[in-house]
Amino acid sequence: MAKDSLPHFNDQATRKECVVKNYSRRIAHVVLILGLLCIGYRYYYLPLQSTGPQPTRYCNKPLQSLSSSRLESFQQCSIDNLLNTGLYFLDTASPISVADYEERRDRLASALVADGVDAFVVEPGYTFKYYANVSQPEWEVWEPEERPFLMIVQPTQDQKTGEIKANTSFLCPSFEAERALLLGMPFSEPIQIIPWEEHWNPYSTLMESQAISSQNGTPRLMVDEEMRDFIQRGLSSAGFDVVGLKGRVEQVRQTKSESEVGILRAVNTGTVEAVRQMRKCLYPGLTESEITEVLDNTLRAAGLEPFFDIVLFDENAANPHGGTNGSKVLEAETFILIDVGAHLYGYSSDICRTFFPPFFKKPSCGASTPEHIKEKLKVQPLLFNAEPLLTTTQVWDIVFEAQTQSIHQMRENSTAASTDIAARDVISEAGYGETFTHRVGHGIGIKAHESPYLNKGNVNTLLKSGMTFTSEPGIYLVDNFGVRHEDVLLVQGHDEPVLLTGTRAGGPWDP
Known part of the structure; x- marks a missing residue:
C-alpha cells in the first residue's frame, strides 16, 4: 500500500478524485474531535472551575448520589468532623494475633472435653473466621462451595502435664490443598491437610483418616448453626454421631477476650462518633438515602466498613427496620432514627440513636413552645392507653429509662430474660407496652447478632462475665415516629456492665 494508503490507479482522474475524498474524511474527523473537545470544555471543565476544588473521595468509592456541590460539602463536613477527633476510638484496637487464635482453639478443646465431644467441625463462615480467620467469601467469593472444606478441632492431652491442647486439621479437596495453605491461617505449627479426591466420599475419607480412625467407638462431632444440611447428613451417613452447638463449646465464642473487647469498643465508639459528627452538618432538604450514603462514607474515612445503615424520619421510624424507599425529606422538626453497623478487624458495631437535627434548636428552660412545634410533637391517643398524651421528648426519656433498667x-x-423484662416493664408502665415489638438485645462480636439473645422467654440462659450485648429498647407509634436507643455493653461480674460505645445519648439534641 502506498504512503497515502491509496490503491494503485491507472486512471489519473480517478486517483485524484479518491485523494480528495480521503482527505475530506480526515478533515471531518478533525472537526468532530474539536467539537467533542468544545462540548467537554463547556459541560465538564467550566462547571469544575465555578464550583471550586472537589472534595476528597475516600476509599476510591464514587459518590454516585452526591450530585450537587452542597451534598458534597455535607459529606466533606461530616468526614472532616470525624477526622478532627483524631480517631481516638481506634487506640484500643489491634488485629487478633496468632497467639490469640491458638488460645481460642485451646479453650475450645477444653470445652469439647467438658461436653464429651470428640471434635468440633465447621465450614468457612463466622465460626471458622473466629477460630482460623477465614470467612466464607474468603474461601469462595462467589457462593458457598459444594465441595466440603472443613476444619476439625480435636482435644489432645499432654500425658505429663495433663494440659489440654487443640489439634486442628482440615478436610480439603486435593486440588485446593495448596490454596488452603496460602490462606495465611493463624497457626504457628504446620497446617495438617486431609486431602480427598473428587471421586472419593469426603466424609468417609475423614472417618478413615488417622485423626479419627485411632479413636474408640463412634466419633461424636459437634457442628454449629452455619453447617449446611447436606454436610451434616454426609457426616452422619459416614458413621459419625453429629450433635448441634451447645454447652461449654457455645460459650467459647460468647466470652470475649481482652483483644476482642478492645476492637468492639473501638468500632462501636467510632460508629457512635460518626453519627454525632455527621449530625452537626445536617441541613433541611436532605433525604434519608443521602444521609445514609454520607454516613457510610464518613465511617469509611475512619477505616470502618459499614455493612448496614438504616436512616428513618418521623413516621418511617415507626417500622423498626424501615422498608421505605429513602426519599423522605429532612425538615426542621424531623425526628431522626439511625441504626447502623460497621466492621473493624472482623468485629461488628451495632448502635442506634434517635434525635432532632441541629437546626431545630432545643427550647430554653421556661420558654413557651410555638404552636406548630406542639402540633409536631403531639402523639395521637392509643386505643389501649387512656393516659395523657406524651410528646416525642417524653417518649425519648421513657425509652432511655427502659434501656437504663435493662443495663442494670x-x-x-x-438471666437473659431478666434484661428484656426490666426494659419492658418501664415501657409497659408508661402505657406503651404494645409498641415495644422486639427483644431488648442480643450478643455481639464477629457477628452483629450472636447468641445469647435477650428476650423475655430466654429464662434458662445465664449471663457470664466477658459476654457482650446490645441493649436496644424502643417505642414505635404508627404514623407518628419511632424511638430506639442502642448501646453495646460488656458483662463484668456482679458490677455494672462496661459501656463499649463511649457514652450513652444525652437527649434528643445530644445523641
Whole structure:
C-alpha cells in the first residue's frame, strides 16, 4: 500500500478524485474531535472551575448520589468532623494475633472435653473466621462451595502435664490443598491437610483418616448453626454421631477476650462518633438515602466498613427496620432514627440513636413552645392507653429509662430474660407496652447478632462475665415516629456492665 494508503490507479482522474475524498474524511474527523473537545470544555471543565476544588473521595468509592456541590460539602463536613477527633476510638484496637487464635482453639478443646465431644467441625463462615480467620467469601467469593472444606478441632492431652491442647486439621479437596495453605491461617505449627479426591466420599475419607480412625467407638462431632444440611447428613451417613452447638463449646465464642473487647469498643465508639459528627452538618432538604450514603462514607474515612445503615424520619421510624424507599425529606422538626453497623478487624458495631437535627434548636428552660412545634410533637391517643398524651421528648426519656433498667440487669448469672423484662416493664408502665415489638438485645462480636439473645422467654440462659450485648429498647407509634436507643455493653461480674460505645445519648439534641 502506498504512503497515502491509496490503491494503485491507472486512471489519473480517478486517483485524484479518491485523494480528495480521503482527505475530506480526515478533515471531518478533525472537526468532530474539536467539537467533542468544545462540548467537554463547556459541560465538564467550566462547571469544575465555578464550583471550586472537589472534595476528597475516600476509599476510591464514587459518590454516585452526591450530585450537587452542597451534598458534597455535607459529606466533606461530616468526614472532616470525624477526622478532627483524631480517631481516638481506634487506640484500643489491634488485629487478633496468632497467639490469640491458638488460645481460642485451646479453650475450645477444653470445652469439647467438658461436653464429651470428640471434635468440633465447621465450614468457612463466622465460626471458622473466629477460630482460623477465614470467612466464607474468603474461601469462595462467589457462593458457598459444594465441595466440603472443613476444619476439625480435636482435644489432645499432654500425658505429663495433663494440659489440654487443640489439634486442628482440615478436610480439603486435593486440588485446593495448596490454596488452603496460602490462606495465611493463624497457626504457628504446620497446617495438617486431609486431602480427598473428587471421586472419593469426603466424609468417609475423614472417618478413615488417622485423626479419627485411632479413636474408640463412634466419633461424636459437634457442628454449629452455619453447617449446611447436606454436610451434616454426609457426616452422619459416614458413621459419625453429629450433635448441634451447645454447652461449654457455645460459650467459647460468647466470652470475649481482652483483644476482642478492645476492637468492639473501638468500632462501636467510632460508629457512635460518626453519627454525632455527621449530625452537626445536617441541613433541611436532605433525604434519608443521602444521609445514609454520607454516613457510610464518613465511617469509611475512619477505616470502618459499614455493612448496614438504616436512616428513618418521623413516621418511617415507626417500622423498626424501615422498608421505605429513602426519599423522605429532612425538615426542621424531623425526628431522626439511625441504626447502623460497621466492621473493624472482623468485629461488628451495632448502635442506634434517635434525635432532632441541629437546626431545630432545643427550647430554653421556661420558654413557651410555638404552636406548630406542639402540633409536631403531639402523639395521637392509643386505643389501649387512656393516659395523657406524651410528646416525642417524653417518649425519648421513657425509652432511655427502659434501656437504663435493662443495663442494670446485665450482671453475672442474671438471666437473659431478666434484661428484656426490666426494659419492658418501664415501657409497659408508661402505657406503651404494645409498641415495644422486639427483644431488648442480643450478643455481639464477629457477628452483629450472636447468641445469647435477650428476650423475655430466654429464662434458662445465664449471663457470664466477658459476654457482650446490645441493649436496644424502643417505642414505635404508627404514623407518628419511632424511638430506639442502642448501646453495646460488656458483662463484668456482679458490677455494672462496661459501656463499649463511649457514652450513652444525652437527649434528643445530644445523641
